[in-house]
Amino acid sequence: MPKTGQRVRKRAAKPRRRAEKKPAKVLAPLRPIPKPVVWKEGEAPRIGVFICHCGVNIGGVVNVPAVVEYAKTLPNVAYAEDNIYTCSEAGLASIKEAMKKHNLNRVIVASCTPRTHEPLFRSACQEAGLNKYLFEMANIREQCSWVHSHEPERATEKAKDIVRMAVARATWLQPQEEPEIDIKDSSLVIGAGIAGITAALSLADQGFKVYLVEKEPELGGNLRRLHKLYPTMQDASEILNPALEAVKAHKNIQLLTSTTITDVKGYVGNFQVSASKNDEKIGFEVGTIIVACGALNYRPPEGLYQYGVYDRIVTQLEMDQLLNKGAVENPERVVMIQCVGSRKGEIRAYELEAFTVSDTSRLLRKILKARKEEGWPYCSRICCMNAIKNAILIKEKSPKTDVIILYSDLRVYKEYEDLYSKARDLEVKFIKFIEEAGPEITQTPDKRLLVSVYDMLAGHEVKLTSDWVVLSTPLIPHKDSIILARTLKIPLSPDGFLMEAHLKLRPVDTQMDGIFLAGAATGPKDVPESIVSAKAAASRAAILMANKKMRTEAITAVVNPDLCRGCGRCEEVCEFKAIELVEVAPKVVNARVNEISCKGCGTCSVTCPTGAITMKHFGEKQVNAMVEAALAGS
């Protein structure tokens, strides 16, 4: 499912790339907001209440006419009516008509949840000239009629309470303006693996300036280290080399190798990036950021499955390279072990390389502690196919070699099932073991390796004398990516990867506007998946930059400079770098909110010891009024 969304976006990015090489045009200009005519500063509130029957969904339980009569008695209510469906054309027209006729300057619709219908009613209000923040919803369907259908009388009383609370809140609502910001038409792509390169090329072909930053001296990331790719057994260089040449030759791409990002300031459309290239400081400004920092192939600690103790115990990545060099000469037997580092009970005995990031985030500390204790318990997605690929490569070169894959779970998803069938046809053997009792490795007197494992399906132990043991290790997050996540304020998943805004609905967005994720930065991905996600991320970034402008949410924090004493507690708790202390006059420091970075979570307003910070639209007055109104019913 997450990939479906990515594929759609990838397709959206593609035709542009083929069709044109000239600067992008505005795709869809922002719809202009009609000028508010009804609202006048200081005018007394005149509230209109529209109570919806929603067919029988509300009307079948709640006595709607009684609620209408009750609403008319509430302070500041100038007009109240009921509608069969307020969200219908007729219902919306009725709201607009009543607004004109009764000179309303606040509108309340008591119907369903604002999570689904608020945008519709807000735009209806806007069309009639009312600022959309002067609209309020009272949820009497999901949170009243649908859950209290067995108690109609008490449901009606509750509906009255909910309407009273909404009226109290609406009395204190203020019109709000959504700040409009300019988006710079340049992008920063962090990481020049296949995902970063793909994203950079996609954006550059659409005419955007791209800074491609790579911390290593060479481009290519993990793909550079790979030899053959599953399922086509294509050479990795066949994919990588043309992309590298295109990147190096592209006039819109500025390549910055051996460069690390030291700081990112600003907000969507206007990021100020500081980086260090071979200890030389550089800075530039971009409108969007794509993080394609990838993942790292886990190297087991010494002693885990005797890795580093005996010769000829290697990881799959090392085996791929050995096969490339032709260093694996007709062995009698090769044993592969799956899920190394990902299973229960094997990690605790070894000191894992712990991340040492000095940080105050509790969540991050939790993640790091868990990784240290449990290893990497997620499925790394690529290892099963990777092992089968190497098994096939060995078998094709020397058919007499006995290749055995020891697994506790095999996951060869989508078309890769064919790869598994091919391995079966080539007589690669698969032995299932119990997760808790993994294989053990010792050395025979003639310096070969002896793998003993309990064959779960056969029900007895088998001893396998082997020339090579290959460990399938997972992809794990980079240490640097965790530091980068803190710099960019992107949350981490419990596995330590960068987290997307929504796994299914927004798979390449982050919770920070203007920052997108591509490739294995969000979790293990193979090459095709990385390319798909990179194109999706590029397309998301291109939409922003092609629009040139965007509007942000008006619900933000506001500082009262008279009350602020500049203690900086708000700056500390802000997860979005939206508050900073500024010297407003000599020796007078005040907190200042960046309205564009501020997401309106309100944590700062609670933290502020002097009560200098309030929230727009969810301020003390508005919420307090609701509490008071709730009490008035008891």
Add this chain to the structure above:
Amino acid sequence: MGEAESEFEPLILAFCCNWCSYAGADLAGTARISYPPNIRIIRVMCSGMVHPALVMDALSKGIDGVLIAGCHPGDCHYTDGNLKTERRFEAMKVMMEDMGIETERLRLEWVSSGEGEKFARVVREMTEQLKKVGPNPFKPR
């Protein structure tokens, strides 16, 4: 009212975060999971927006119970607003003890947008519990 008058019906105020718990309460509705109509929900953007003073104020004015509902740790729309609430929750309980209000009147719950059943269960449990605890002593008579 007759017989019903003898039974005390507590009034519970719930602060539900916009992203998880409010959606969880909506889901309880969509799935028609019934719970007692004793709760009044106030939508806030984040549970981290709920000021302890607001809760104390509500309790001192006579609200029988307050429920603060937020996203599960790690799921917060604003990274870790809910974890900040968790710490404030402990402080709020101390304040309640000082004020002589039963700490059972305050509850903090993580309700995701997929947990309609949990939201209904929490409301049921809280209503039952508050019926046992009795009316808020601060309630004006």
